[in-house]
Amino acid sequence: MSAKRLWGIWVVAMLISFLVQLLTIDVLPHIQQDEAQITDYGRLALHPESDWSVTWRVADGKPLLLWSYIGPLIAETSFHLFGPSGLGPRIASLIGGLLAASMALGWMLARKIPVYAAFGLSLALLLDPLFLLSQRMARVDSWVIALCLATCWVLHSELKKERNTLFRWQIMVAGGLTAMAALVWPSAVFLYPLIMLELVQLPESEKSGPRKWRNILINGVLFASGALIATGILVLPVLQSIVIIYNDMTTMFSQNIDSTKTLQERFFGVFQYQSWVKMLRAFAKTFSPILPILALLGAIAYRKHGAVVVVCLTAIGIIFSTLIYEFRVLYLVPYFLVLSSGLFLRSSDKPSSLLFKRASKGALILLILWSVGTSLFLRTILGTEGKTVRDREKIYEAANTGIGPGNYNVYLGFTYEFYFAGRTLGWNLYTPYIQYSFDNQGNWIREVNHVPDSKVIDLLNLMDYAIFPRGSVDEKLAYQLAEAGLRYKSTLYLGNEQPVRQRFTTENRDRDVLLWFLQGKESYGSYLIYSRDKPLANTTIPKLN
Numbered sequence: 001m002s003a004k005r006l007w008g009i010w011v012v013a014m015l016i017s018f019l020v021q022l023l024t025i026d027v028l029p030h031i032q033q034d035e036a037q038i039t040d041y042g043r044l045a046l047h048p049e050s051d052w053s054v055t056w057r058v059a060d061g062k063p064l065l066l067w068s069y070i071g072p073l074i075a076e077t078s079f080h081l082f083g084p085s086g087l088g089p090r091i092a093s094l095i096g097g098l099l100a101a102s103m104a105l106g107w108m109l110a111r112k113i114p115v116y117a118a119f120g121l122s123l124a125l126l127l128d129p130l131f132l133l134s135q136r137m138a139r140v141d142s143w144v145i146a147l148c149l150a151t152c153w154v155l156h157s158e159l160k161k162e163r164n165t166l167f168r169w170q171i172m173v174a175g176g177l178t179a180m181a182a183l184v185w186p187s188a189v190f191l192y193p194l195i196m197l198e199l200v201q202l203p204e205s206e207k208s209g210p211r212k213w214r215n216i217l218i219n220g221v222l223f224a225s226g227a228l229i230a231t232g233i234l235v236l237p238v239l240q241s242i243v244i245i246y247n248d249m250t251t252m253f254s255q256n257i258d259s260t261k262t263l264q265e266r267f268f269g270v271f272q273y274q275s276w277v278k279m280l281r282a283f284a285k286t287f288s289p290i291l292p293i294l295a296l297l298g299a300i301a302y303r304k305h306g307a308v309v310v311v312c313l314t315a316i317g318i319i320f321s322t323l324i325y326e327f328r329v330l331y332l333v334p335y336f337l338v339l340s341s342g343l344f345l346r347s348s349d350k351p352s353s354l355l356f357k358r359a360s361k362g363a364l365i366l367l368i369l370w371s372v373g374t375s376l377f378l379r380t381i382l383g384t385e386g387k388t389v390r391d392r393e394k395i396y397e398a399a400n401t402g403i404g405p406g407n408y409n410v411y412l413g414f415t416y417e418f419y420f421a422g423r424t425l426g427w428n429l430y431t432p433y434i435q436y437s438f439d440n441q442g443n444w445i446r447e448v449n450h451v452p453d454s455k456v457i458d459l460l461n462l463m464d465y466a467i468f469p470r471g472s473v474d475e476k477l478a479y480q481l482a483e484a485g486l487r488y489k490s491t492l493y494l495g496n497e498q499p500v501r502q503r504f505t506t507e508n509r510d511r512d513v514l515l516w517f518l519q520g521k522e523s524y525g526s527y528l529i530y531s532r533d534k535p536l537a538n539t540t541i542p543k544l545n
Contacts, residue, residue, distance in 0.1 A: 001115055010105060010119065014098045017126055020376050021136075024383025025090050027390035028136060029520020035075070035089050035138030036419035040429075042076025045069035048241040052428035054412060054419060057248075058455045064433050065245045066252065069238055071140030071184035079420070085392055086420030089138035096142030097135045101126035103149035104337060110157040117344035120364045121337050127371035129287040130330055132379075133517065140185045141330055147181035148191040149334060155198040171219055174199070175226025183234050186252075190318060190331035193311035194338075199223055201307070270317040278324040279316070279332075286326050286517045287374050288333075290367045294343065295336035297363070301356075302342025312339065326517070374518075382519045389523040396421040398492040402529050403427070403465050411460060413468035413477075414449065415527060430459065450477055460484030463532075467492075470526035486530040494524035 040054050044063055053063030066072065074096075075089035082088030105122035109115070125131060134141045154174045178195055181188035202219050238245060283289050299309050312335040319328050343360040399421040403410065410427040412418055422429050434449060450456045453476075460466065461484045470491060473481070481487075515522075 021094055024380055026087055026392055027387050028383035030390050031417040032137045033416045036416040038072050039075040039079050039089050041066045042072030045073050052430055054429050054431040055433040056430050058432045065241055065248045067245045068183050068185050071143055084424035093135040093138050093142050096146055100142050100146035103146050103153055107149050107153035113341045114344050114348055120368055124367045124371050127375040129374045132375050134327055144181050144185045144188045147177050151177040151195050152198050171222040172226030175223040176230035179227040179230040190315050193314040197307055197311045270320050275320045279329050282326045282329045285513050290370050291336045294363055295339035298339045298342030301346045305342045308338050394494050398494055402492050408464040409462055411463045411466035415467045456480055457483050466530040468528045470528055481530055485532050489529045489531040492527040
């Protein structure tokens with residue numbers, strides 16, 4: 001098959017996937033915390049002096065600023081481009097997924113993987129249930145993976161050729177892309193071992209001996225130079241806030257690396273079976289169990305991928321030393337793609353049994369059918385059935401009816417679903433940025449919400465309104481609201497009129513976990529609005545800010 005025809009078929013496959021995803025992207029899953037926070041990080045990148053945020057550090061009385069601003073800026077820009085529905089960040093993330101899968105295809109073709117296998121594995125990445133879930137939640141993982149795979153493609157293709165010059169501008173470009181990935185989102189670090197492997201292997205096509213080590217050093221200097229130049233240029237827009245950002249990042253890291261662990265516990269984490277069970281469970285409950293199995297089989301069948309196994313274990317070790325959850329193990333998928341390709345590289349070697357070839361192709365077909373069936377068919381069916389109860393217009397209508405447009409200070413009691421509607425109506429939105437913890441199965445849980453007490457009351461004293469899920473206002477929170485002069489105003493009914501319950505029920509926990517990762521919350525619940533007798537803010541014509 002010619003390269004032109006192959007890429008033509010690929011474009012058609014991407015277009016079909018994109019259009020099918022658009023059918024239910026508005027309701028599946030429901031509006032998430034991640035998409036609200038990431039978009040708000042982008043707003044703060046443009047307006048670092050802002051005095052409101054849904055990542056509000058209550059104790060310090062300020063927003064949390066993030067140095068990885070490019071990804072959030074993509075979300076914020078897309079929010080303005082696609083309108084007040086808030087669908088823009090999800091669409092932008094889907095576009096990032098298309099780009100990431102395309103980079104994967106180019107990279108695997110450069111690695112001389114059989115065309116059918118490269119195409120099939122790239123399609124599996126495009127439709128991977130966990131990868132697509134991150135896009136449906138408007139996360140920016142897809143853009144990070146796209147940049148990192150583009151780096152691997154650049155390093156593995158043209159740079160494998162013999163060069164007479166010491167200056168290779170492509171290496172500097174690769175370094176720049178690597179730096180940019182970190183400024184899209186910090187999770188890029190989990191793909192750095194894979195990039196470093198490609199960089200170290202550059203001189204393999206050249207003569208061995210002193211010249212090879214000399215070339216490794218030169219390539220490393222060029223790569224680092226490109227990364228430093230790109231970092232210097234990309235940091236300029238946030239330079240005025242760099243000191244604040246640096247201090248805020250200590251808070252961000254403490255909540256994303258489990259600061260309670262000792263250095264020894266982090267080092268030996270990779271040898272603890274509980275960590276491996278958590279990782280495997282993360283893939284299983286997000287409907288992505290097949291690719292890790294193929295990666296293991298590929299690593300066993302194709303011994304020449306020993307270096308890939310090493311860097312994959314390195315990435316796993318980094319993840320285990322921080323926190324193990326679904327959108328962190330997602331970054332292992334590119335490693336699994338390469339390891340899985342070992343099955344097909346082994347099949348193309350001679351001698352290779354006919355049974356092994358058929359089994360490898362059968363496994364690839366199973367992987368593709370599973371991804372297509374879960375991502376394009378099952379999720380579309382579930383999303384279509386839930387369009388009425390999860391319609392985003394319900395949120396806007398409730399916000400407009402319950403509070404209305406105006407320059408109001410509104411406290412969102414972790415009701416992130418009101419973020420895009422609130423911004424459209426001109427509200428200044430506040431939600432505490434809190435420390436999360438984990439249950440014994442590795443699920444995120446919130447144990448402490450509105451603290452410290454005195455600071456929360458001080459913040460509520462500045463609010464015109466507050467919105468909470470029905471059933472979440474306990475005695476302590478009711479006292480804080482009363483002290484701040486906020487009184488119950490009304491209840492908004494958006495579907496399920498039952499009081500808020502725990503994320504997963506005890507009796508059907510496994511089923512609830514699977515359904516949540518497949519479709520999200522089944523419907524919006526009911527909400528309580530608290531207000532003061534005379535709002536502090538002026539009712540002005542709202543701006544999309």
